[in-house]
Amino acid sequence: MNQNPTWKYLLLVAVCVIGMVYALPNLYPSNPALQISLTNTDQRFVGTEIETITKSLNDAGIDIKKVENKDNKLMVHFADTDAQFAAVDPVKASLGDQYAVALNLAPTTPSWLSGAGAKPMYLGLDLRGGVHFLMEVDMEAALNKGVERYKEEIRGYLVDEKLKYLGVIREADDSLTIKFKDQAALDAASKKLTRQYQNQLSIEQVDATKGASLRAAITEDNLSNIKKLALQQNITTLRNRVNEIGVAEPIIQQQGLERIVVQLPGVQDPSEAKKILGATATLEFRMVDEENNAFDAQANKRTPIGSVLYEERGGSPILLKRQVMLTGDFITDASATFDQNNQPAVSITLDGKGARMFERATGANVQKLMGVVFIESKTDVSRDADGNIVKKTVNKQEVINVARIQEQLSSNFQITGLDSPKEAHDLALLLRAGALAAPVYIVEERTVGPSLGADNIEAGFNSVIYGLIAVLIFMLIYYRVFGIVANLALSLNLILIVAVLSLLQATLTLPGIAGIVLTVGMAVDANVLIYERIKEEIRAGMSPQNAIHSGYEKAFSTITDANITTFIAAIVLYGMGTGPIKGFAITLAIGILSSMFTAIFGTRVIVNMIYGNRRVEKLNIG
Structure with missing residues (x-):
């Protein structure tokens, strides 16, 4: 009775070894670092960048630990965050706008561990420091865009189907x-x-007394779908933009039906991030109206039919055709570069459909002037005297480039006329990442300093250690030998939680640490139930061997029921919660599963190894 087959020993040893290997990287502290990547992801480092970086930092009197190239990204290690922050400007100045420089934490995991795929957990905003944005999607703008799209689609459909109509008018109720x-x-x-x-x-005929007319209104289901798609597209676009600016381990997720949470660990200056995240930028390519005088149109405030009056960057008026040749929706790639005159430019790549449209449009207008219109929309948020949110959308439209079409253009071409390499870099980033489906504005902004994050790490680590020590002492005093077994299982449980979180590359936050602390306290519940059952059986006159067997068998159902109910609560928290709540739910769920394994299977194997297959007169169980 109470004997272990060989496979149980092997399984327990294998779990212990694997758990320790994948938990070990978390014992190696990460170095503050700068992550340097190329803005054009198709390019590779030329090999001189490390020398340039080292020289610029030496000239600035900033010590570095090392520089390494990982996955076409340079990581410059520093001893502390002060040196890390001081190094940003010298590195940016020495490398230029072809490179993106971001604050990061560089792991110091030994190669033999990283070779086995063992990596440390990511640290959340509250532990690492950074900026937090709560952004709201302007659903009115999303609806407006949808109505305008249907308006143009219906016009095009009626023309394609050769159906004669007098006009399509948008009403005040968006029908x-x-x-x-x-x-x-x-x-x-x-x-x-x-x-x-x-x-x-929903299409229906209006009152016949008002003429032969149809009323088309967006259905309720389609309206909900438009809002849902706008939110999802904005999340995708924001994630692309964050990836472009080089922030490591960002958190971008939906909150509610209209809001998005953006957390950027390691970023301490939110101004640049706000500029990139909130911008809605695209391009339009239009032919220049060369038959009419733009200055006359501006002076008379009368624009010729079929044309639109714009301003060039110098303030000069220019007339462009109303018909749009191409929009930025067809752009698949954009990178900052320089033209043949060494002036900043953006190299554009179109998808197949866009290339065919552009070929037809430019082929029919060779030797004519074409204008490139830059359209940018930003929503500023303020509060009035009563504390209510006031939104103000600022639209900027200007002609950034006018050039004569020398030959038919296809999928690759350049845009020139930009003021600086910085502007070229930002425009390329916005075009490459895609346009927002609807404007977003920031309703909440928080910055967590790195020193506060370090304090949070220390406080969280201490809470786990103190809680663990308290439970270990109690179990040792109260249950003696069996308490030692429970303590071994509890220690293994903590290792397994950290190992699983590391394998999943989960982001550890303060609520996640709270989940670990809670699990440490709950993990011994199963052993308490088992040990108290064993003591009851011994008091009832059962032999030690039978008491051990009966204690584990009869307590199993109670332990399972208690843990299943807690696990269900963790699933509900994860499904309905956001951000920190999800982090707490994940660590709690992992802790429940690992404690079931260690408290029931692990302790049973060790107890059987100690007391099994021999005559026992008395159990040292307190």
Whole structure:
């Protein structure tokens, strides 16, 4: 009775070894570092960058530990955060705008551990320091964009289907009124439009006394879908932009139906991040109206039919055709570069559809002037005297480039006329990352300093250690030999939690540490139930061997029920919670599963190894 088969020993030893290997990287502190990457991801480092970086930092009197190249990214290690922050400007100045410089933490894991795929856990914003943004999506703008899109689609569809109509008008309630010459034209269009926009638009005939007209309104289901897609596209775009500026381990996730949480660990100056995250930028390519005088149109405040009046960067007016040749939606890649005159430029790559459209448009207009319109929209948020949020959207449209089309253009070309390499870099970043589906504005902003993060790490670490020591002492005094077994299982449980979190590359936050501390206290519950059951069986006159067997067998169902209910609560917290709540739920769930293994299987193997297969007169269980 109470004997272990060989496979149980092997399994326990294997779990212990694997757990220790993957938990070990967390014992090696990370170095403050600068992460340097190329803004054009298709390029590679030329080999002279390390010398340039080292020289610039030596000239600035900043000591560095080492510089290494990992996955086409340079990591410059420093002894402390003061040197890390001081190094940002010299490095940026020495390398130029072709490189992105970001604050990071560089792991110091030994090569034999990293070779086995063992990595430390990521540290959250509250432990590492950085900036936190709560951003709200302007759903009114998303709806407005959807209505305008349907307006243009309906016009194009009616033309393609050769259905005659008088006009498509947007009403104050965001519905569309489609006017026809007579009832016959309306009936023909109604059937096709209803079939084309089924489940998207509700199409019905308006009062006949108002003429032959159809009313098209976005359905409730489609309206919800538009808002959902706008939120999802904005999350994707924001994640692309954060990746472009080189922030390591960012957290970008949905909160509620209209808000997005953006956490950027290691970033201490939020101004640059705010500029990139909140900008809605795109391009439009239009032909120049060379038949009419832009100065006359500006002076008379009368724009010719089919044209739009813009301003160039110098303030000069310019007339462009109303029809758009191409928009930035078809851009797949953009990188900052220099033209043949060594002036800043952006190299553009189009997708297949965009390339075909641009080929047709430019091929038909060789030797004519084309203008590039830069469109940027930002939403500023302030509060009035009553504390209410006031949103102000600022739209900026300017012609950044006018050039004569010398030949038919296709999928690759350059945009020139930019003021500086910095502007070229930012424009390329925004175009490469994609446009926001709707403007976003920041409703909450917090900055956590690195020193506070270090204090949080120390406080969290101490709470785990003190809690663990208190439980170990109690179990040792109260249950003696069996207490030692429970303490071994508890220590293994803590190692397994850290190992699993490291394997999953989870982000550890203060609530996550709280989950670990809670698990440390709860993990011995199973052993307390088992040991108290063993003591009851001994008091009832059962032999030590039978008491051990009965204690583990009869307490199992109670332990399972208690842990399953807690595990269900953790799942609900993860599914319905956000950010910190999810971190707490993950560590709690992992702790429950690992404690079930260590407290039931692990302690049983050790107890059987101590007391099994021999005559025992008395158990040293307190």
